[in-house]
Amino acid sequence: MSRTRKAQRQQGLVELLASDPFFTDQELAEHFQVSIQTIRLDRLELGLPELRERVKHVAEKAYGRVKSVASSDIIGDLIEINLDKSGISVLDTDTSMGFANSNVVRGHHIFAQANSLAVALVDAPLALTGSAEIRYLNPVKTGERIVAKAYVLQVQGKKRIIRVESFVRERQVFQGEFILFCRENITQG
Numbered sequence: 001m002s003r004t005r006k007a008q009r010q011q012g013l014v015e016l017l018a019s020d021p022f023f024t025d026q027e028l029a030e031h032f033q034v035s036i037q038t039i040r041l042d043r044l045e046l047g048l049p050e051l052r053e054r055v056k057h058v059a060e061k062a063y064g065r066v067k068s069v070a071s072s073d074i075i076g077d078l079i080e081i082n083l084d085k086s087g088i089s090v091l092d093t094d095t096s097m098g099f100a101n102s103n104v105v106r107g108h109h110i111f112a113q114a115n116s117l118a119v120a121l122v123d124a125p126l127a128l129t130g131s132a133e134i135r136y137l138n139p140v141k142t143g144e145r146i147v148a149k150a151y152v153l154q155v156q157g158k159k160r161i162i163r164v165e166s167f168v169r170e171r172q173v174f175q176g177e178f179i180l181f182c183r184e185n186i187t188q189g
Contacts, residue, residue, distance in 0.1 A: 009034070010042050017048060022079075022090060022145075025050070074120055075112040076148065083123035084152050084160070089113060091146040098142035105140040110174050114164040117150045122160055124182035130159075134176035144168045158182040 009032050016031070017023060025043075029036045043050065076091035091113045097105045111134060119127045140146060147167050154161040158181055166174035 006042075010046055013039070013042055013048070014046060022147075024145075073116060075109070075116045076146070078117070078120060081120060083121060084155055085121070086152065087117055087121050087150045089117045089120075089148045089150075091148070093140060093142050093144055093146065095142045103142045105142055105144075105146075107136055110136065110140060110146060110166060111176070113146060113148050114150070114166055114174060114176050115178065117148050118162040118164055118176075118178040118180060121150055121152055121162055122180055122182055124158075126183045127160070127180045128183070130179040130181050132176050132178045134174070136174055138168075138171055138173045140168055140173050146173065148174075153177075 012032065013028065016028070023031070025036050025039045028039045032039070042048075074089065076089040078087065078089050080086070080088040091109070093105045093109065095103070097109045099106060111132075114134070115129055115132065119129065145168065148164055149167070150162055150164045152160055152162050160178075160180045160182065162178045162180060164174070164176045164178065165172060
């Protein structure tokens with residue numbers, strides 16, 4: 001392999017991960033049509049962290065802005081948060097989340113990611129889900145990554161209407177509209 005091709009691939013790798021840090025080594029290998037080991041060696045040579053470290057770094061910045069829920073109560077990794085506007089979380093599913101006979105992820109995990117993201121968006125010390133209208137659109141297999149995107153549709157005093165759409169790659173798997181209510185503290189009437 002020529003040094004020029006390697007340099008071009010490594011430059012492309014840097015640019016691709018700068019635009020989207022959530023690519024797995026497998027996806028990167030497929031994109032550049034090389035082995036996973038080649039991608040790992042390129043990352044090592046370039047000082048680029050593995051996926052978990054990249055996600056952790058992005059998430060640490062996002063968690064610092066959340067007011068309405070403890071970071072330990074958020075299902076998935078919070079990636080981006082703009083209070084009372086929008087947010088993104090990522091959930092890497094595993095076999096413990098699926099049905100044993102089908103390896104399909106149980107719906108309550110998908111709902112929990114979406115609901116906790118909606119709550120995290122609220123710019124208040126406390127937010128509670130009043131109601132949710134949800135639809136499961138496609139099954140999720142264990143091992144797949146769910147990316148949930150939330151948008152605040154309406155702010156009316158202490159009420160927020162938030163839409164959450166969840167995807168596995170480009171395939172939409174879930175959508176929900178959540179009505180949340182804000183409070184200053186839990187004892188308030």
